[in-house]
């Protein structure tokens with residue numbers, strides 16, 4: 001089994017590397033632009049609130065949440081959670097991240113196709129993510145081919161989820177930048193900083209997809225080796 005484990009490491013090493021680069025890049029971009037105050041003086045909370053109100057999303061709440069880069073929008077509760085360094089900060093990075101999360105709320109409001117698909121497949125993907133590796137390994141070990149392929153298909157839904165996540169994330173960032181520009185919340189130079197933070201954040205989603213795809217290739221390679 002060690003032989004396969006070493007093989008596994010070889011398969012996912014590029015993804016681990018890409019993931020690390022993405023993490024370092026997003027942290028450094030965020031740190032850099034979280035030290036640059038935006039001239040508008042708005043905080044992350046203010047920026048998100050302004051975008052929500054402008055789109056009539058008065059029912060969406062903006063709340064602080066502990067941690068770093070923990071920012072997210074929950075469509076079930078209609079709450080945008082902004083991490084402490086974003087919520088009360090008036091930096092370019094904070095405004096960029098807050099506007100991105102508000103962009104997700106606007107996606108839901110406008111019925112953006114990819115976010116509807118993403119929300120719809122979440123339950124299957126959660127099952128897939130938790131049990132598929134076990135099914136694949138068991139199916140492989142017991143030479144139970146149906147179990148193995150069920151695991152592969154379930155694992156595939158995780159990759160599909162991450163694939164659908166990409167347009168959702170890129171679109172939220174594009175919306176954020178366009179709104180910040182149109183509203184004059186950030187100046188031309190400040191927008192560059194916000195864009196740098198959001199591009200770095202997008203790479204972490206690309207890294208997650210690459211990781212899943214390489215894992216899938218590894219799992220598929222098991223079926224060849226059995227013969």
Ligand SMILES: [Zn+2]
Nearest residue numbers: 100104169172
């Ligand atoms: Zn996002």
